[in-house]
């Protein structure tokens with residue numbers, strides 16, 4: 594039994610101009626210690642997917658199942674257990690830390706509520722958890738407010754809050770995008786260390802393929818374009834051998850330190866058009882695709898297998914150029 598199944602989920606937001614489709618028949622599955630990274634540009638529906646998984650939104654169509662049970666069916670005790678088992682680490686730590694509460698008041702009550710600590714020892718337990726996320730915490734540290742911490746410290750506290758509840762799944766939504774570059778790797782390594790030490794699954798969300806590449810080394814990558822899953826597979830296969838032109842574009846955008854490599858990239862064929870409006874019929878990527886044909890304008894290609902567990906939603910995957918020269922792989 595998988596831990597999480599997202600089954601043919603479509604989602605619309607109501608707007609004054611009518612319902613706006615944000616996700617279109619997205620399916621994915623996560624096992625108990627899987628890392629699944631979702632990558633795509635801003636606005637493609639990544640955060641919405643995360644909100645559906647943590648139960649903050651209900652899908653317009655399709656099902657989100659946790660341990661084979663429809664999340665919509667969770668009520669009362671079951672719903673609370675689900676909200677404990679699935680934690681979220683946001684881009685902005687202030688989204689999970691109330692600025693008016695000290696660290697002790699932000700983290701302590703949940704531990705007591707879920708009987709993960711006793712009143713007499715809760716402070717010691719909090720200090721232990723904060724040290725586990727790399728903070729040099731003392732009991733005095735517990736009396737600090739979020740604004741008295743640096744950005745990196747705040748994100749560590751937010752991670753401590755999520756991990757203190759011993760979750761089975763963590764949705765990490767752009768967890769490093771507000772941090773200095775120098776801090777990013779440390780936070781990614783911290784998240785990965787929890788995954789190694791506990792049986793923990795991650796749904797990791799980012800627009801930055803460089804970050805996704807680092808985080809998902811042993812996991813899977815799912816590439817989304819305007820609410821449609823266009824490619825998925827084992828991380829190394831998607832990175833070394835992308836078979837969707839959009840994935841190729843995203844990989845092309847990863848900065849490289851080698852100037853010769855950077856120049857070679859600039860000689861790559863340009864996108865046919867940068868029209869970002871969603872086409873009413875046909876492939877979701879057709880207006881940006883250099884390989885588009887009449888067939889692509891007629892229908893959306895289904896996800897089809899290219900090799901073991903690696904799938905792409907492109908009619909012409911063989912036209913996507915080899916990536917080796919872009920990544921400097923020889």
Ligand SMILES: Nc1ncnc2c1ncn2[C@@H]1O[C@H](COP(=O)(O)OP(=O)(O)OP(=O)(O)O)[C@@H](O)[C@H]1O
Nearest residue numbers: 606607608615634635636637638639640641642800
């Ligand atoms: N509550 C809402 N009501 C209406 N539209 C929304 C709502 N939330 C998000 N959207 C719209 O849905 C689309 C997808 O948003 P979402 O935040 O899921 O994408 P994203 O890929 O996470 O982008 P970003 O990285 O910018 O957050 C966007 O166009 C956004 O404006």
